[in-house]
Amino acid sequence: MNTKEILNENELSKLAIDCAIKVHRNLGPGLLESAYKECLFYELSKLNLFIEKEKPLPLLYEDIKLECGYRSDIMIENKLILELKSIEAIGPIHYAQTLTYLKLSNCKLALLINFNVLLLKDGIKRIILGQL
Numbered sequence: 001m002n003t004k005e006i007l008n009e010n011e012l013s014k015l016a017i018d019c020a021i022k023v024h025r026n027l028g029p030g031l032l033e034s035a036y037k038e039c040l041f042y043e044l045s046k047l048n049l050f051i052e053k054e055k056p057l058p059l060l061y062e063d064i065k066l067e068c069g070y071r072s073d074i075m076i077e078n079k080l081i082l083e084l085k086s087i088e089a090i091g092p093i094h095y096a097q098t099l100t101y102l103k104l105s106n107c108k109l110a111l112l113i114n115f116n117v118l119l120l121k122d123g124i125k126r127i128i129l130g131q132l
Contacts, residue, residue, distance in 0.1 A: 020113055
């Protein structure tokens, strides 16, 4: 697929979900998060989009920029954050973490994806900051 046109957050999220489902179908649950991240990054890179892995998210506090070590797992087109997990269950702390990444990045949409589920659709949560 060759995606040269400008896509909005919802269109990007559909592409990301399709790629995540492909990875999950091939690998299944039970692997480390890093394995899913690498495979998902590979699948997304085939779409000819601007994709960053482990993108640093600095914290702005008053007049200073702090490099605190916050990193989004995958960012697509500077519009969509993918926060990946391979855990028993997504909890409130994971939502809070993803919301923080949205605020630090100025993005409006994130997908919190837990690959450690039988059906990936049960492991995907959309998190929206403001209006899309």
